[in-house]
Amino acid sequence: MKIYTKQGDTGTTSIVGGRVPKHDIQVEVIGIMDELNSYTGLAMTEVKDQELYHELLTIQHELFDCGSDLSFVESKKDVHYKVTPEMTEWLETRIDHWMSMTPPIKRFILPGGTKAAASLHVCRTITRKAERMLSKLQEDKGGVPEPVQRYLNRLSDYFFAIARVANHLESTTDVEYIRGKDVFTFSNEEKNK
Amino acid sequence: MKIYTKQGDTGTTSIVGGRVPKHDIQVEVIGIMDELNSYTGLAMTEVKDQELYHELLTIQHELFDCGSDLSFVESKKDVHYKVTPEMTEWLETRIDHWMSMTPPIKRFILPGGTKAAASLHVCRTITRKAERMLSKLQEDKGGVPEPVQRYLNRLSDYFFAIARVANHLESTTDVEYIRGKDVFTFSNEEKNK
Amino acid sequence: MKIYTKQGDTGTTSIVGGRVPKHDIQVEVIGIMDELNSYTGLAMTEVKDQELYHELLTIQHELFDCGSDLSFVESKKDVHYKVTPEMTEWLETRIDHWMSMTPPIKRFILPGGTKAAASLHVCRTITRKAERMLSKLQEDKGGVPEPVQRYLNRLSDYFFAIARVANHLESTTDVEYIRGKDVFTFSNEEKNK
Numbered sequence: 254m255k256i257y258t259k260q261g262d263t264g265t266t267s268i269v270g271g272r273v274p275k276h277d278i279q280v281e282v283i284g285i286m287d288e289l290n291s292y293t294g295l296a297m298t299e300v301k302d303q304e305l306y307h308e309l310l311t312i313q314h315e316l317f318d319c320g321s322d323l324s325f326v327e328s329k330k331d332v333h334y335k336v337t338p339e340m341t342e343w344l345e346t347r348i349d350h351w352m353s354m355t356p357p358i359k360r361f362i363l364p365g366g367t368k369a370a371a372s373l374h375v376c377r378t379i380t381r382k383a384e385r386m387l388s389k390l391q392e393d394k395g396g397v398p399e400p401v402q403r404y405l406n407r408l409s410d411y412f413f414a415i416a417r418v419a420n421h422l423e424s425t426t427d428v429e430y431i432r433g434k435d436v437f438t439f440s441n442e443e444k445n446k
Numbered sequence: 447m448k449i450y451t452k453q454g455d456t457g458t459t460s461i462v463g464g465r466v467p468k469h470d471i472q473v474e475v476i477g478i479m480d481e482l483n484s485y486t487g488l489a490m491t492e493v494k495d496q497e498l499y500h501e502l503l504t505i506q507h508e509l510f511d512c513g514s515d516l517s518f519v520e521s522k523k524d525v526h527y528k529v530t531p532e533m534t535e536w537l538e539t540r541i542d543h544w545m546s547m548t549p550p551i552k553r554f555i556l557p558g559g560t561k562a563a564a565s566l567h568v569c570r571t572i573t574r575k576a577e578r579m580l581s582k583l584q585e586d587k588g589g590v591p592e593p594v595q596r597y598l599n600r601l602s603d604y605f606f607a608i609a610r611v612a613n614h615l616e617s618t619t620d621v622e623y624i625r626g627k628d629v630f631t632f633s634n635e636e637k638n639k
Numbered sequence: 640m641k642i643y644t645k646q647g648d649t650g651t652t653s654i655v656g657g658r659v660p661k662h663d664i665q666v667e668v669i670g671i672m673d674e675l676n677s678y679t680g681l682a683m684t685e686v687k688d689q690e691l692y693h694e695l696l697t698i699q700h701e702l703f704d705c706g707s708d709l710s711f712v713e714s715k716k717d718v719h720y721k722v723t724p725e726m727t728e729w730l731e732t733r734i735d736h737w738m739s740m741t742p743p744i745k746r747f748i749l750p751g752g753t754k755a756a757a758s759l760h761v762c763r764t765i766t767r768k769a770e771r772m773l774s775k776l777q778e779d780k781g782g783v784p785e786p787v788q789r790y791l792n793r794l795s796d797y798f799f800a801i802a803r804v805a806n807h808l809e810s811t812t813d814v815e816y817i818r819g820k821d822v823f824t825f826s827n828e829e830k831n832k
């Protein structure tokens with residue numbers, strides 16, 4: 254058999270348990286998870302810190318877990334989900350850890366700096382795009398597992414935290430948005446709380 | 447307080463003045479502005495020319511200005527907008543300036559060449575995606591400030607101009623699309639007009 | 640004349656034969672083709688293999704061919720299409736060629752590895768996004784040329800194949816998704832079939 258099955262040549266495709274149009278919101282969602290995973294892979298080529306690199310590898314597997322949980326047609330949804338609440342809790346501990354390493358900010362920062370930080374900001378915004386699609390899927394078909402929603406919401410904050418770390422590790426200072434107000438109320442010393 | 451407020455864990459989020467679903471067109475719009483800003487930050491890591499680099503830094507602030515002007519719910523729209531017609535006029539002077547530095551073309555060019563140019567073409571196409579969403583927002587809710595629309599329309603032409611400059615500065619010739627007709631009627635000597 | 644015509648300042652634009660809103664699905668489609676072409680240009684800056692590089696250059700021209708075939712309003716669609724079935728057949732021979740160079744896999748792989756491979760996985764996922772939009776265009780307006788649909792379906796498999804080659808050429812092993820099942824049934828010896 255070949256990798257190209259030609260089955261999708263005329264606009265429909267298969268998910269687990271059935272066939273749908275390619276612009277079906279569920280296909281959109283597994284597609285954006287795949288896109289996000291690819292950007293994560295790209296950002297990883299810029300990340301030098303080994304601890305960070307291995308966390309991102311874990312996250313790539315977890316993005317596949319998210320995709321799996323979203324690949325089933327309605328009738329097959331009595332599955333054993335792969336995404337667990339513990340995965341989000343782990344992300345929270347990592348956010349706390351990395352946040353405590355960067356200088357406090359009060360205002361929005363320009364997404365950029367080093368190649369690693371800039372790529373991670375791209376991942377952050379693609380995560381948020383994925384989140385928006387998930388919200389659409391929930392509205393249209395329902396049945397989106399809450400652990401997946403929570404995971405993605407936390408993941409964009411995680412990318413924000415580590416984008417700042419990536420700059421910090423290369424002694425690059427984040428530039429604040431000049432015409433903004435003070436918007437952030439978080440403290441950077443969560444670890445000691 | 448922590449950076450992750452968990453308030454968006456179940457599909458809604460807050461904009462200035464109210465709460466909306468995450469797939470609300472206005473959230474899509476501020477999301478794509480954020481994405482575009484991140485790609486701009488990424489392209490900047492490839493841009494060597496200092497004048498260009500600093501222009502892009504200004505543009506990052508202005509993209510935040512656009513985002514600000516689009517973050518308010520209908521009822522709060524009696525705001526002092528941050529995006530002014532002067533910002534678009536400035537972009538026009540910069541386009542004229544940079545266009546005068548590159549050899550004339552008659553046909554479409556392949557988006558690519560140096561890393562800087564290729565990244566700037568990506569910014570160009572994301573700007574155009576943002577524009578399409580703005581047009582949808584205008585249709586659905588109305589009230590999109592015209593200065594923001596104009597700014598984005600000009601910004602994609604700006605990215606086109608400087609992508610060509612980035613190639614030119616590294617002695618890379620733009621490749622014309624072979625099976626195309628002559629499509630461009632612009633002159634490259636705007637400065638002397 | 641200037642490159643910025645300002646004609647699109649208030650939300651509409653011209654395609655060949657008429658004027659439409661910027662969020663018209665047909666404008667979305669030519670926009671995503673342009674975006675995909677730009678990412679291809681970006682990936683090319685990472686591809687070292689000369690044969691691969693030149694194939695990608697051909698593909699950039701062919702993406703413009705796709706865009707051309709999709710730029711006409713309904714009434715002008717009695718055109719001589721640029722995209723031919725032969726273009727897809729050529730892609731198939733290239734997929735077979737490149738697939739035969741990489742070690743077999745049974746499971747999904749994490750999109751990443753070298754910079755070249757990671758960028759090509761991004762191209763793969765953007766191709767698939769383009770495909771989804773094409774499917775929407777077909778539903779909304781009809782008239783999408785089948786050769787274009789087939790070409791894009793094959794193109795994402797092509798990007799998958801060469802992303803693996805890019806890793807292989809730099810002695811980087813693809814990492815399999817750990818919690819996945821065996822999903823692939825293709826053989827890697829198509830050439831000898």
Ligand code: B12
Nearest residue numbers: 361362409410434436437438439448449461510513514517
């Ligand atoms: C819009 C927005 C965004 C937009 C910004 C768009 C833009 N270009 O401006 C985008 C989508 C980019 C964004 C991104 C993020 N955001 Co945000 N964002 C907001 C939001 C909705 C508004 C913030 C804002 O601009 N406020 C400024 C203005 C409009 O409001 P204001 O300060 O109240 O100012 C008015 C008045 O107070 C008054 N005023 C203000 N100052 C003064 C002074 C004087 C003297 C006077 C008289 C009047 C006055 O006048 C102003 C105009 O009317 C807030 C939530 C909220 N509803 O407030 C979250 C919020 C700030 N964001 C938050 C977060 C976490 C983020 C991200 C980290 C998310 C992520 N993971 O990506 C990123 C960070 C991006 C970055 N690069 O730094 C959190 C912060 C949480 C915390 N613990 O601090 C918030 C609070 C949302 C939340 N509850 O989770 N965000």
Ligand code: B12
Nearest residue numbers: 554555602603627629630631632641644654703706707710
């Ligand atoms: C489609 C399109 C695009 C598509 C191209 C898609 C594709 N793959 O082909 C996309 C979205 C990529 C695009 C991008 C851009 N575009 Co554009 N685009 C157009 C558009 C709508 C059609 C151009 C086209 O392909 N024409 C070719 C064919 C279809 O038309 P034609 O030449 O008339 O050919 C027909 C007939 O004339 C006849 N014919 C032609 N030659 C001959 C010869 C003989 C002998 C005979 C008998 C018949 C014949 O047969 C042909 C087929 O029917 C025009 C506007 C318009 N309505 O024309 C703008 C236009 C060319 N674009 C423009 C611009 C500015 C751009 C961008 C710079 C925008 C940006 N900031 O990103 C980029 C540049 C991209 C690049 N890489 O170079 C401007 C140029 C302005 C100027 N001053 O020159 C235009 C004029 C739009 C405008 N008014 O602003 N564009």
Ligand code: B12
Nearest residue numbers: 255256268317320321324747748795796820822823824825
């Ligand atoms: C979902 C999906 C994707 C998603 C994956 C999302 C995710 N995170 O998991 C995405 C969109 C990323 C994707 C991408 C691709 N995919 Co895909 N994908 C599928 C799909 C629909 C399901 C695959 C899957 O996850 N199966 C696993 C589970 C859910 O199913 P299962 O193995 O049958 O397991 C169940 C049962 O069998 C049982 N079970 C399994 N094992 C065991 C063991 C025991 C002991 C027991 C009791 C029970 C049991 O329990 C399981 C749960 O119910 C299949 C088509 C299909 N309908 O099967 C194509 C398919 C595998 N994909 C295919 C292809 C080609 C690709 C891409 C190369 C496309 C491309 N060009 O980009 C990429 C590769 C991506 C990569 N990085 O490797 C092809 C492969 C063709 C071939 N010749 O092998 C398929 C077959 C589709 C097709 N017909 O074209 N894909």
Ligand SMILES: C[C@H]1O[C@@H](n2cnc3c(N)ncnc32)[C@H](O)[C@@H]1O
Nearest residue numbers: 381382384385459460461468473477
């Ligand atoms: C920080 C701000 O970003 C906006 N916001 C929250 N979630 C998303 C998302 N997935 N995509 C885009 N914007 C989002 C809200 O307005 C929030 O308050």
Ligand SMILES: C[C@H]1O[C@@H](n2cnc3c(N)ncnc32)[C@H](O)[C@@H]1O
Nearest residue numbers: 574575577578652653654661666670
């Ligand atoms: C150059 C051509 O690109 C198309 N066009 C104009 N604006 C956009 C946009 N935001 N996104 C995609 N395509 C666009 C129109 O067809 C125009 O004529």
Ligand SMILES: C[C@H]1O[C@@H](n2cnc3c(N)ncnc32)[C@H](O)[C@@H]1O
Nearest residue numbers: 266267268275280284767768770771
């Ligand atoms: C490999 C799997 O990917 C999904 N699939 C097929 N085509 C697309 C696309 N354009 N975008 C996203 N997902 C797609 C289908 O579920 C297919 O079986």
Ligand SMILES: [Mg+2]
Nearest residue numbers: 406407409454
């Ligand atoms: Mg959030």
Ligand SMILES: [Mg+2]
Nearest residue numbers: 599600602647
């Ligand atoms: Mg325009």
Ligand SMILES: [Mg+2]
Nearest residue numbers: 261792793795
């Ligand atoms: Mg396919």
